[in-house]
Amino acid sequence: MSKVAVIGAGVTGLTTAYELLDRGFDVTVFDRHRYAAMETSFANGGQLSASNAEVWTQWGTILKGLKWMLHADAPLLVNPAPTLHKMRWMAEFLSNIPNYKRNTVETVRLAIAARAVLFEMADREGIDFDLERRGILHFYDHAKDLAHARKVNLLLAEGGLSRRELSPDEIREVEPALHGDFVGGFLTESDSSGDIHKFTMGLARACARRGAILRFGAKVEDLSAQNGAVRVTEGGHEEVFDAVIVSAGVQSRDFAQQLGDRVNIYPVKGYSVTVSLDDPESQAAAPWVSLLDDRAKIVASRFGANRFRIAGTAEFNGANRDIRADRIKPLTDWCERYFPGISTENVTPWAGLRPMMPSMLPRVGRGKAPGVFYNTGHGHLGWTLSAATARIVAASVAESLDAPAKLAAGKPCVAAA
DSSP: OOEEEEEOOSHHHHHHHHHHHHTTOEEEEEESSSSSSOSTTSSOOOEEOGGGOOOSOSHHHHHHHHHHTTOTTOSEEEOOSOOHHHHHHHHHHHHTGGGHHHHHHHHHHHHHHHHHHHHHHHHHHTOOOOOBOSOEEEEESSHHHHHHHHHHHHHHHHTTOOOEEEOHHHHHHHOTTOOSOOSEEEEETTOEEOOHHHHHHHHHHHHHHTTOEEEETOOEEEEEEETTEEEEEETTEEEEESEEEEOOGGGHHHHHHHTTOOOOOEEEEEEEEEEEOOSHHHHHHSOSSEEEETTTTEEEEEETTTEEEEEEEEEEOSSOOOOOHHHHHHHHHHHHHHOTTSOOSSEEEEEEEEEEOTTSSOEEEEOSSTTEEEEEOBGGGHHHHHHHHHHHHHHHHHHHHHHHHHHHTTOOOOOOO
16 A cells, blocks of 8 residues: 655645545645644635636736735735745736636636535535535625626636626525625525535544544654655654655645745735624624625625634735734624624634635646645635545546556556656
8 A cells, every 4th residue: 555645734635635545545644733724724714616716817916906005904915025935926926917817717617626526525424514505696886896707707607607697686685684785796506615624624534534644743844755755754753655745835835845846835814704693683694695795805604603704805925924903804894894783792813824826726736756746826715626636636646656556566557647
Protein backbone atom coordinates (compact mmCIF):
# COMPACT_ATOMS: atom_id res chain seq x y z
CA MET A 1 0.00 0.00 0.00
CA SER A 2 1.48 3.36 -1.07
CA LYS A 3 1.99 5.94 1.67
CA VAL A 4 0.74 9.44 0.91
CA ALA A 5 1.13 12.57 3.04
CA VAL A 6 -1.36 15.44 2.93
CA ILE A 7 -0.17 18.79 4.27
CA GLY A 8 -3.12 20.73 5.67
CA ALA A 9 -6.37 19.70 7.39
CA GLY A 10 -8.67 22.34 5.97
CA VAL A 11 -11.50 21.46 3.61
CA THR A 12 -9.16 20.95 0.62
CA GLY A 13 -6.73 18.76 2.55
CA LEU A 14 -9.38 16.54 4.11
CA THR A 15 -11.49 16.11 0.98
CA THR A 16 -8.22 15.07 -0.69
CA ALA A 17 -7.42 12.63 2.12
CA TYR A 18 -10.91 11.15 1.84
CA GLU A 19 -10.58 10.61 -1.91
CA LEU A 20 -7.15 9.01 -1.43
CA LEU A 21 -8.59 6.61 1.15
CA ASP A 22 -11.26 5.65 -1.39
CA ARG A 23 -8.43 4.60 -3.71
CA GLY A 24 -6.75 2.41 -1.10
CA PHE A 25 -3.83 4.61 -0.06
CA ASP A 26 -2.23 4.74 3.38
CA VAL A 27 -2.88 8.41 4.26
CA THR A 28 -1.26 10.66 6.87
CA VAL A 29 -2.52 14.24 7.31
CA PHE A 30 -0.34 16.88 8.93
CA ASP A 31 -1.68 20.13 10.39
CA ARG A 32 -0.06 22.59 12.78
CA HIS A 33 -3.31 23.24 14.66
CA ARG A 34 -4.85 21.13 17.38
CA TYR A 35 -7.99 20.54 15.33
CA ALA A 36 -9.08 20.42 11.71
CA ALA A 37 -10.44 23.48 9.88
CA MET A 38 -8.92 26.14 12.13
CA GLU A 39 -7.83 28.63 9.46
CA THR A 40 -9.63 29.55 6.21
CA SER A 41 -12.09 26.67 6.72
CA PHE A 42 -13.24 27.99 10.09
CA ALA A 43 -15.88 30.70 9.54
CA ASN A 44 -16.40 31.63 5.91
CA GLY A 45 -19.66 32.78 4.32
CA GLY A 46 -20.93 29.23 3.99
CA GLN A 47 -21.95 29.38 0.34
CA LEU A 48 -21.55 26.46 -2.06
CA SER A 49 -21.86 28.87 -4.92
CA ALA A 50 -21.32 28.15 -8.58
CA SER A 51 -23.16 31.46 -9.04
CA ASN A 52 -20.18 33.29 -7.45
CA ALA A 53 -17.67 31.84 -9.91
CA GLU A 54 -16.93 35.08 -11.78
CA VAL A 55 -13.16 35.63 -11.45
CA TRP A 56 -11.83 39.00 -10.33
CA THR A 57 -9.35 39.46 -13.18
CA GLN A 58 -11.01 42.40 -14.93
CA TRP A 59 -10.24 46.11 -15.21
CA GLY A 60 -13.26 46.98 -13.10
CA THR A 61 -11.64 45.29 -10.09
CA ILE A 62 -8.46 47.36 -10.55
CA LEU A 63 -10.38 50.63 -10.84
CA LYS A 64 -12.46 49.86 -7.74
CA GLY A 65 -9.33 48.95 -5.79
CA LEU A 66 -7.72 52.28 -6.66
CA LYS A 67 -10.90 54.21 -5.81
CA TRP A 68 -11.32 52.47 -2.46
CA MET A 69 -7.66 52.53 -1.38
CA LEU A 70 -8.17 55.39 1.10
CA HIS A 71 -11.44 54.07 2.54
CA ALA A 72 -10.88 51.77 5.54
CA ASP A 73 -14.36 50.24 5.24
CA ALA A 74 -14.17 49.55 1.48
CA PRO A 75 -15.16 46.11 0.15
CA LEU A 76 -11.70 45.80 -1.45
CA LEU A 77 -8.74 47.30 0.42
CA VAL A 78 -5.13 47.23 -0.74
CA ASN A 79 -2.31 48.23 1.58
CA PRO A 80 -0.23 50.55 -0.65
CA ALA A 81 3.04 49.58 1.04
CA PRO A 82 4.97 47.68 -1.66
CA THR A 83 6.44 44.21 -1.21
CA LEU A 84 8.14 42.17 -3.93
CA HIS A 85 5.64 39.32 -3.53
CA LYS A 86 2.62 41.64 -3.77
CA MET A 87 4.02 43.46 -6.81
CA ARG A 88 4.76 40.21 -8.66
CA TRP A 89 1.35 38.80 -7.77
CA MET A 90 -0.39 41.97 -8.99
CA ALA A 91 1.58 41.87 -12.24
CA GLU A 92 0.46 38.29 -12.87
CA PHE A 93 -3.11 39.23 -11.93
CA LEU A 94 -3.06 41.92 -14.62
CA SER A 95 -1.63 39.46 -17.15
CA ASN A 96 -4.65 37.20 -16.55
CA ILE A 97 -7.24 39.83 -17.48
CA PRO A 98 -7.42 38.49 -21.07
CA ASN A 99 -8.39 35.09 -19.55
CA TYR A 100 -11.35 36.50 -17.59
CA LYS A 101 -14.08 34.79 -19.63
CA ARG A 102 -12.29 31.46 -20.04
CA ASN A 103 -11.37 31.21 -16.35
CA THR A 104 -14.87 32.16 -15.22
CA VAL A 105 -16.41 29.40 -17.36
CA GLU A 106 -13.85 26.86 -16.10
CA THR A 107 -14.58 27.82 -12.47
CA VAL A 108 -18.32 27.34 -13.03
CA ARG A 109 -17.75 23.87 -14.44
CA LEU A 110 -15.57 22.88 -11.47
CA ALA A 111 -18.16 24.23 -9.01
CA ILE A 112 -20.98 22.26 -10.60
CA ALA A 113 -18.90 19.08 -10.60
CA ALA A 114 -18.00 19.59 -6.92
CA ARG A 115 -21.60 19.54 -5.69
CA ALA A 116 -22.30 15.88 -6.29
CA VAL A 117 -18.97 14.82 -4.79
CA LEU A 118 -19.42 16.84 -1.60
CA PHE A 119 -23.01 15.69 -1.05
CA GLU A 120 -21.90 12.11 -1.67
CA MET A 121 -19.24 12.41 1.05
CA ALA A 122 -21.67 13.95 3.53
CA ASP A 123 -24.41 11.38 2.86
CA ARG A 124 -22.06 8.41 3.06
CA GLU A 125 -20.58 9.55 6.38
CA GLY A 126 -23.72 11.07 7.90
CA ILE A 127 -22.17 14.53 8.34
CA ASP A 128 -24.55 17.22 9.59
CA PHE A 129 -23.30 20.65 8.54
CA ASP A 130 -26.48 22.76 8.56
CA LEU A 131 -26.98 22.25 4.83
CA GLU A 132 -29.66 24.43 3.25
CA ARG A 133 -30.56 23.60 -0.36
CA ARG A 134 -32.77 26.65 -0.94
CA GLY A 135 -30.56 28.29 -3.55
CA ILE A 136 -28.56 31.53 -3.52
CA LEU A 137 -30.18 34.88 -4.22
CA HIS A 138 -28.11 37.71 -5.78
CA PHE A 139 -29.88 41.06 -5.32
CA TYR A 140 -29.20 44.48 -6.85
CA ASP A 141 -30.32 47.99 -5.94
CA HIS A 142 -28.59 49.73 -8.88
CA ALA A 143 -29.52 49.23 -12.54
CA LYS A 144 -25.84 49.37 -13.58
CA ASP A 145 -25.00 46.41 -11.33
CA LEU A 146 -27.94 44.39 -12.63
CA ALA A 147 -26.83 45.06 -16.21
CA HIS A 148 -23.36 43.71 -15.40
CA ALA A 149 -24.95 40.68 -13.70
CA ARG A 150 -26.82 39.87 -16.91
CA LYS A 151 -23.52 39.80 -18.82
CA VAL A 152 -21.94 37.57 -16.16
CA ASN A 153 -24.97 35.31 -16.34
CA LEU A 154 -24.18 34.53 -19.98
CA LEU A 155 -20.75 33.21 -18.91
CA LEU A 156 -22.26 31.20 -16.07
CA ALA A 157 -24.75 29.67 -18.51
CA GLU A 158 -21.87 28.79 -20.84
CA GLY A 159 -20.35 26.84 -17.95
CA GLY A 160 -23.62 24.93 -17.50
CA LEU A 161 -25.30 26.88 -14.68
CA SER A 162 -29.05 27.47 -14.78
CA ARG A 163 -30.35 30.64 -13.06
CA ARG A 164 -33.56 32.65 -12.96
CA GLU A 165 -33.77 36.43 -13.15
CA LEU A 166 -36.16 37.92 -10.58
CA SER A 167 -38.21 41.09 -10.44
CA PRO A 168 -38.32 43.13 -7.20
CA ASP A 169 -41.65 41.49 -6.30
CA GLU A 170 -40.21 38.02 -6.95
CA ILE A 171 -37.25 38.81 -4.67
CA ARG A 172 -39.69 39.51 -1.85
CA GLU A 173 -41.51 36.25 -2.56
CA VAL A 174 -38.28 34.22 -2.50
CA GLU A 175 -37.00 35.80 0.73
CA PRO A 176 -39.65 37.78 2.66
CA ALA A 177 -37.20 38.63 5.45
CA LEU A 178 -35.02 40.76 3.13
CA HIS A 179 -35.76 44.51 3.45
CA GLY A 180 -34.86 47.13 0.84
CA ASP A 181 -35.65 48.56 -2.56
CA PHE A 182 -34.21 46.47 -5.39
CA VAL A 183 -34.18 46.71 -9.17
CA GLY A 184 -33.86 42.95 -9.64
CA GLY A 185 -31.88 39.84 -8.87
CA PHE A 186 -30.92 36.30 -9.82
CA LEU A 187 -31.83 33.07 -8.05
CA THR A 188 -29.58 30.03 -8.50
CA GLU A 189 -31.76 27.24 -7.19
CA SER A 190 -29.06 24.57 -7.52
CA ASP A 191 -26.68 26.43 -5.17
CA SER A 192 -26.72 25.81 -1.43
CA SER A 193 -25.08 26.75 1.86
CA GLY A 194 -23.66 25.07 4.94
CA ASP A 195 -21.14 25.32 7.76
CA ILE A 196 -17.68 24.57 6.36
CA HIS A 197 -16.19 24.00 9.83
CA LYS A 198 -18.80 21.42 10.85
CA PHE A 199 -18.41 19.61 7.53
CA THR A 200 -14.61 19.51 7.71
CA MET A 201 -14.59 18.36 11.33
CA GLY A 202 -17.04 15.60 10.39
CA LEU A 203 -14.86 14.61 7.45
CA ALA A 204 -11.81 14.47 9.73
CA ARG A 205 -13.62 11.98 11.96
CA ALA A 206 -14.65 9.97 8.90
CA CYS A 207 -11.05 9.84 7.64
CA ALA A 208 -9.88 8.64 11.05
CA ARG A 209 -12.54 5.92 11.10
CA ARG A 210 -11.35 4.76 7.69
CA GLY A 211 -7.76 4.43 8.82
CA ALA A 212 -6.09 7.77 8.11
CA ILE A 213 -3.47 9.02 10.55
CA LEU A 214 -4.29 12.60 11.57
CA ARG A 215 -1.35 14.42 13.10
CA PHE A 216 -2.62 17.60 14.65
CA GLY A 217 -0.34 20.07 16.39
CA ALA A 218 2.31 18.92 13.90
CA LYS A 219 4.28 21.78 12.36
CA VAL A 220 5.96 20.54 9.18
CA GLU A 221 9.45 22.04 9.05
CA ASP A 222 10.68 20.76 5.72
CA LEU A 223 9.55 18.93 2.59
CA SER A 224 11.91 17.39 0.05
CA ALA A 225 11.56 15.07 -2.94
CA GLN A 226 14.46 12.95 -4.16
CA ASN A 227 14.84 9.65 -6.01
CA GLY A 228 11.10 9.09 -6.24
CA ALA A 229 10.51 9.50 -2.49
CA VAL A 230 9.12 12.42 -0.51
CA ARG A 231 10.49 13.28 2.93
CA VAL A 232 8.42 15.11 5.52
CA THR A 233 10.26 16.54 8.51
CA GLU A 234 8.12 17.36 11.54
CA GLY A 235 9.30 17.84 15.11
CA GLY A 236 12.84 16.93 14.06
CA HIS A 237 11.67 13.55 12.80
CA GLU A 238 11.85 12.63 9.10
CA GLU A 239 9.33 10.27 7.51
CA VAL A 240 9.38 8.94 3.96
CA PHE A 241 6.27 8.80 1.73
CA ASP A 242 5.58 7.77 -1.83
CA ALA A 243 3.78 11.05 -2.50
CA VAL A 244 2.74 14.33 -0.89
CA ILE A 245 -0.20 16.62 -1.62
CA VAL A 246 0.25 20.23 -0.48
CA SER A 247 -3.08 21.71 0.64
CA ALA A 248 -1.71 24.13 3.19
CA GLY A 249 -3.57 27.32 2.35
CA VAL A 250 -1.39 30.41 2.31
CA GLN A 251 1.59 28.33 3.51
CA SER A 252 1.49 26.31 0.30
CA ARG A 253 3.74 28.85 -1.42
CA ASP A 254 6.55 28.23 1.08
CA PHE A 255 6.22 24.45 0.87
CA ALA A 256 6.24 24.64 -2.93
CA GLN A 257 9.55 26.54 -2.82
CA GLN A 258 11.05 23.76 -0.69
CA LEU A 259 9.94 21.26 -3.33
CA GLY A 260 11.33 23.27 -6.25
CA ASP A 261 7.98 24.61 -7.52
CA ARG A 262 6.51 28.08 -7.84
CA VAL A 263 2.96 28.41 -6.56
CA ASN A 264 2.27 32.13 -6.46
CA ILE A 265 -0.34 32.33 -3.71
CA TYR A 266 -1.08 35.64 -2.02
CA PRO A 267 -3.01 35.84 1.28
CA VAL A 268 -6.22 37.84 0.75
CA LYS A 269 -7.92 38.47 4.07
CA GLY A 270 -11.65 38.12 4.44
CA TYR A 271 -13.86 38.81 7.45
CA SER A 272 -17.05 37.38 8.85
CA VAL A 273 -19.44 37.86 11.73
CA THR A 274 -21.65 35.17 13.19
CA VAL A 275 -24.82 36.67 14.63
CA SER A 276 -26.40 34.65 17.43
CA LEU A 277 -30.15 34.50 16.96
CA ASP A 278 -30.92 34.29 20.65
CA ASP A 279 -34.55 35.40 20.67
CA PRO A 280 -37.66 34.38 18.73
CA GLU A 281 -37.87 37.84 17.11
CA SER A 282 -34.35 37.55 15.63
CA GLN A 283 -34.99 34.02 14.44
CA ALA A 284 -38.15 35.12 12.66
CA ALA A 285 -36.40 38.13 11.10
CA ALA A 286 -33.43 36.18 9.69
CA PRO A 287 -33.45 34.78 6.14
CA TRP A 288 -33.27 31.11 5.18
CA VAL A 289 -32.23 31.65 1.57
CA SER A 290 -28.49 32.34 1.21
CA LEU A 291 -27.77 35.83 -0.14
CA LEU A 292 -25.13 37.68 -2.12
CA ASP A 293 -24.90 41.46 -2.35
CA ASP A 294 -22.61 42.07 -5.34
CA ARG A 295 -22.14 45.80 -4.73
CA ALA A 296 -21.02 45.38 -1.12
CA LYS A 297 -19.25 42.05 -1.84
CA ILE A 298 -21.06 40.50 1.11
CA VAL A 299 -22.59 37.02 1.42
CA ALA A 300 -24.90 35.71 4.11
CA SER A 301 -26.09 32.24 5.15
CA ARG A 302 -28.37 30.82 7.83
CA PHE A 303 -26.95 27.95 9.91
CA GLY A 304 -29.79 26.23 11.69
CA ALA A 305 -32.22 28.07 13.92
CA ASN A 306 -29.71 30.03 15.96
CA ARG A 307 -26.88 31.35 13.73
CA PHE A 308 -26.62 33.84 10.88
CA ARG A 309 -23.23 34.19 9.13
CA ILE A 310 -22.30 37.36 7.21
CA ALA A 311 -18.96 37.47 5.39
CA GLY A 312 -17.10 39.45 2.81
CA THR A 313 -14.52 42.09 1.92
CA ALA A 314 -11.05 41.48 0.55
CA GLU A 315 -7.90 42.92 2.09
CA PHE A 316 -4.44 42.77 0.49
CA ASN A 317 -2.26 43.24 3.54
CA GLY A 318 0.14 40.30 3.63
CA ALA A 319 -0.15 37.51 6.19
CA ASN A 320 -1.96 39.76 8.67
CA ARG A 321 -4.71 38.05 10.65
CA ASP A 322 -5.72 41.00 12.84
CA ILE A 323 -9.46 41.51 13.24
CA ARG A 324 -10.06 45.20 12.55
CA ALA A 325 -13.15 46.91 13.94
CA ASP A 326 -13.42 49.16 10.87
CA ARG A 327 -13.62 46.07 8.63
CA ILE A 328 -16.13 44.24 10.85
CA LYS A 329 -18.53 47.18 11.26
CA PRO A 330 -19.71 47.17 7.60
CA LEU A 331 -20.83 43.54 8.04
CA THR A 332 -22.87 44.36 11.15
CA ASP A 333 -24.24 47.51 9.53
CA TRP A 334 -25.29 45.43 6.51
CA CYS A 335 -27.23 43.07 8.78
CA GLU A 336 -29.01 45.95 10.48
CA ARG A 337 -29.85 47.60 7.15
CA TYR A 338 -31.37 44.60 5.40
CA PHE A 339 -32.65 42.69 8.46
CA PRO A 340 -33.61 45.34 11.03
CA GLY A 341 -35.47 42.84 13.17
CA ILE A 342 -32.30 40.88 14.01
CA SER A 343 -30.58 41.75 17.28
CA THR A 344 -26.84 42.33 16.77
CA GLU A 345 -26.09 42.35 20.49
CA ASN A 346 -24.24 39.02 20.29
CA VAL A 347 -21.87 38.97 17.29
CA THR A 348 -18.68 36.90 16.92
CA PRO A 349 -16.08 38.35 14.51
CA TRP A 350 -13.47 36.38 12.56
CA ALA A 351 -10.79 36.96 9.93
CA GLY A 352 -9.07 34.43 7.68
CA LEU A 353 -6.58 34.41 4.83
CA ARG A 354 -7.78 33.17 1.44
CA PRO A 355 -5.00 31.49 -0.59
CA MET A 356 -5.38 33.31 -3.91
CA MET A 357 -3.68 32.58 -7.23
CA PRO A 358 -3.30 35.45 -9.76
CA SER A 359 -5.39 33.54 -12.32
CA MET A 360 -8.14 32.96 -9.71
CA LEU A 361 -7.98 29.25 -10.58
CA PRO A 362 -6.65 26.73 -8.01
CA ARG A 363 -3.33 24.98 -8.46
CA VAL A 364 -4.27 21.34 -8.90
CA GLY A 365 -2.01 18.49 -10.05
CA ARG A 366 1.62 17.48 -10.21
CA GLY A 367 4.73 19.37 -9.27
CA LYS A 368 8.10 19.07 -10.97
CA ALA A 369 9.44 16.24 -8.84
CA PRO A 370 7.92 12.74 -8.91
CA GLY A 371 5.50 12.21 -6.03
CA VAL A 372 4.72 15.92 -5.54
CA PHE A 373 1.15 17.19 -6.01
CA TYR A 374 -0.84 20.33 -5.19
CA ASN A 375 -4.46 21.04 -4.33
CA THR A 376 -4.40 24.63 -3.17
CA GLY A 377 -4.97 28.27 -4.10
CA HIS A 378 -8.79 28.16 -4.26
CA GLY A 379 -9.18 31.72 -3.00
CA HIS A 380 -12.73 32.61 -1.98
CA LEU A 381 -14.15 29.38 -3.47
CA GLY A 382 -12.40 26.65 -1.47
CA TRP A 383 -15.67 25.46 0.06
CA THR A 384 -17.31 25.45 -3.36
CA LEU A 385 -14.54 23.76 -5.38
CA SER A 386 -12.62 21.51 -2.99
CA ALA A 387 -14.56 18.28 -3.51
CA ALA A 388 -14.02 18.41 -7.28
CA THR A 389 -10.33 19.28 -7.12
CA ALA A 390 -9.78 16.62 -4.44
CA ARG A 391 -11.14 13.97 -6.80
CA ILE A 392 -8.98 15.29 -9.66
CA VAL A 393 -5.73 15.27 -7.67
CA ALA A 394 -6.45 11.89 -6.06
CA ALA A 395 -6.95 10.38 -9.51
CA SER A 396 -3.65 11.91 -10.62
CA VAL A 397 -1.84 10.42 -7.60
CA ALA A 398 -3.39 7.01 -8.27
CA GLU A 399 -2.32 7.14 -11.92
CA SER A 400 1.21 8.17 -10.99
CA LEU A 401 1.79 5.60 -8.25
CA ASP A 402 -0.06 2.75 -9.95
CA ALA A 403 1.98 2.89 -13.18
CA PRO A 404 5.31 1.84 -11.60
CA ALA A 405 3.51 -0.87 -9.62
CA LYS A 406 2.02 -2.34 -12.82
CA LEU A 407 5.40 -2.26 -14.52
CA ALA A 408 7.02 -4.07 -11.61
CA ALA A 409 4.30 -6.72 -11.79
CA GLY A 410 4.82 -7.11 -15.55
CA LYS A 411 1.39 -5.65 -16.41
CA PRO A 412 0.81 -3.20 -19.23
CA CYS A 413 0.11 0.37 -18.28
CA VAL A 414 -0.40 3.81 -19.79
CA ALA A 415 2.34 6.15 -18.63
CA ALA A 416 1.15 9.14 -16.58
CA ALA A 417 1.46 12.47 -18.31
